[in-house]
Amino acid sequence: MKIYLFEISKTDLAGRIGTIDTNHGKIETPAYVPVIHPVKQTIPSKKIKEIGFDLVITNAYITRNNYGDKAVKKGIHKIIDYDRGIMTDSGGYQVLEYGDVPVAPTEMAEFEQGIMTDFAIPLDKPTGFGLPIKKAEAYVKHTLKVCKQTIEDSKDNGQIWIGPIQGGEHFDLVAKSTKGLIKMGYKMLALGSPVEFMESYEYRLLAQMIIAAKKQIPHNIPLHLFGAGHPLTIPFAVALGCDTFDSASYMLYAKQNRYITEDGTRDLSDIVVFPCNCEICTKYTPDELRQLESIEKINQIAIHNLHAIKLEVDKVKQAIHEGRLWEYVIKKARAHPKLFEMVEVMTENSEFLKIGTPKFKERAIFLFDKEDQFRPEVQVFHEIVRGFKSKKEKILITNESSTKPGYLSHQFVNLSKKLKDFEEVQICQYNPQLGLIPIEISDIFPAAHHETSRMNFDPKEFTEFEKTWKIFFENNKFSEIRYNKDDEFLKYFVKTLPKNIKKKSFL
């Protein structure tokens, strides 16, 4: 009996590198799960495996309609000719598109067990987007009922049943739906249906939906995100805690001559130079690709699209390994103005993102602009400083030294020699994002492990600096502060100090 279904080896923000153990080998996450059509697939599954995908998703409902009972004899792995992990959707997508399907959930579940899919999904009733709350509530209730029946009927045969979370933009329902599935014993969950959020560029809603679900999910349960496999959304989906995500876009786009790039989708006719290194883009010039005959052209664009998505996942994985997922997603947000709104979601959910962010990192973190004050690592440092108590009555604040930690800097050593009352003075350095850095703890991560832009920052934008400043001066009893009066950034905060603190110039 497998004890650990999902093993996590590395985390950053709410993202993680993990492995899911299946009847067909271990699947490394985060993973993009390409959609394979059980009948009309034109890119061979062998090619898909070769590009580097170890898990695909296909449709059990269509399989059942086309192969009937023969499918159970053959098994889904032979039908789609793929020997690694297979996930099957049960017809929920068809329900969302056409309203209903003429098959009972129990029959569907029995069929999915029969074809020995690795990841099976009960026949749910997706809420989609834009449903009134009453109707959405009824759909969630129906789905939960089906899920309960399905998991009770399921055999312990190494298959993983995935509980489908519904609720759409009704986040209370999303939370309720999630809790219900966990209680039933689902070891993996899937969140529907973000496609409509994405089509209307409502990335913020999508993020809020993911967070509403994730807040209810224990760490050892992987989360799948339905239909969200575009380079634009993958980094955020992973950063917010999604482990796998499927999409048919590589093929749907290819049929419309649409070429996936890291920053969005382009019409093939708009491409002058391929911004890509993949096998297709090095084999053809854009003109040559445009001139291929239709089916060949579609397949070649689809293969490029698969490479583009795979590359995005690999970049995100490498960013997790490097502890740079925050930097990566904040940069990625500049792919589209509506995606940029995700920066606000990230800064507003610092507490949530803190859980998976390591307390210490090997590498220096990069601090660019105001949003980085909300980086989990930076927030943790603010908390430490907010609890710092000094025994001194005087404080001297300088800007950061380039040598870190600050107590090893020339700047500090010179102070210790020059200041006659050095022993009586609390020395602090400061950084706009990190706030006050008491010299005694200037070696704590990330005080000694960061790079910051030398920009003209507006102190009013640095609300975390202001909070820490306030608490720090309340916690301590300074009667004198020394600082450089030409420092416009610091001046703004010094002004807020009570009058009984003597302000002295120091250069």
Added chain:
Amino acid sequence: MKIYLFEISKTDLAGRIGTIDTNHGKIETPAYVPVIHPVKQTIPSKKIKEIGFDLVITNAYITRNNYGDKAVKKGIHKIIDYDRGIMTDSGGYQVLEYGDVPVAPTEMAEFEQGIMTDFAIPLDKPTGFGLPIKKAEAYVKHTLKVCKQTIEDSKDNGQIWIGPIQGGEHFDLVAKSTKGLIKMGYKMLALGSPVEFMESYEYRLLAQMIIAAKKQIPHNIPLHLFGAGHPLTIPFAVALGCDTFDSASYMLYAKQNRYITEDGTRDLSDIVVFPCNCEICTKYTPDELRQLESIEKINQIAIHNLHAIKLEVDKVKQAIHEGRLWEYVIKKARAHPKLFEMVEVMTENSEFLKIGTPKFKERAIFLFDKEDQFRPEVQVFHEIVRGFKSKKEKILITNESSTKPGYLSHQFVNLSKKLKDFEEVQICQYNPQLGLIPIEISDIFPAAHHETSRMNFDPKEFTEFEKTWKIFFENNKFSEIRYNKDDEFLKYFVKTLPKNIKKKSFL
């Protein structure tokens, strides 16, 4: 006789797509120019051509030392086995490294003519970085003297002589040096020596040096940038008007097991998942590459590095074709905190960047944050509005409609029906970056062609909005303004209006 040496087909910011006509075919710019060692090269020049480079640079001084007069008989194309464009450095790099070389500039020039290089560089005396102004001045003077002699002695044989600009961080000298070379008749220039700027992450100084030179250079003269061929610097170099740039980093880094990525250089030992699609990264896993024997490993990393640099150039080219170079470089700035300081260089040089930015673009531009108010296209629109005169005495300001141009929106059509005094009211929409948009000109680019983030912007950061607002109300004689009093952004500016303008609420 060739009349046009340099043909420009597309521009954006100060960047351009062009072709330089040489004795060995047309070279498309912007182009990265890989350094080929005339003796010790381990990546065959054939492979370099196959990766997609049509122009390489090699060292005439080393060639002369190793081949002597035989080099003239064979010609440089046979020596390095490359049949496309070849540029030769003349030993200036050695002068910078070792102080001097034992060869006279006239001999060097004669040699470069003899080996029939396509782009020849006179034997200059590079200033580098950190020279006192007197010394830098002497170097510039010496270089100008050599350049004058060289071009006077040169034959009209289809070779292109490149004038080396010196001056380093002394921008007046850079400008003087540039003017001198242009006066002598140089048809192509090269700017040295940014390597030291880059080693100390002084990207801002590098940018200022480029701008100091570019401001003196007519458009039809291409500019080469010495030693700056890293994905971090390429987008900015191109955006500021550099057309070609060489570097040996692909090989120098490879020798230290350093792997080039779009966001910087990584030690191969730190790579878990290759964030790249190139032939090397799809052939090996990181572990397999690490285990290759030394020379093979160096060559494979070098080939990856060449692909990574080539990809960056292709992405920049495609961004120029799409009119998205501004978006591309502002995003790229987030690769490193010191590179992020380039955002300030971009916003401070709006006038300079305006020259090459098309007045109209086919695609919508993306507006993300405060820096986009300084985008050339946005600046041009502000200028138009600053000259706008209304005959009306009342003004009504609403936020932007999602339908564009504004006069086609429901919002506007409803206003025209509802407002009893519609004919007497100047209708404006607004956008934080674009400022006021009088409805009559809401179809002008980019008023009708942009996407903006829906963020909580701080009005104080929008100084261009403030300027336009001030001028607009000075130019016109409004006695009444109607606006939504819940609109915090607009409220900030309404407060600045004189008391004799009646403020009325409008929803």
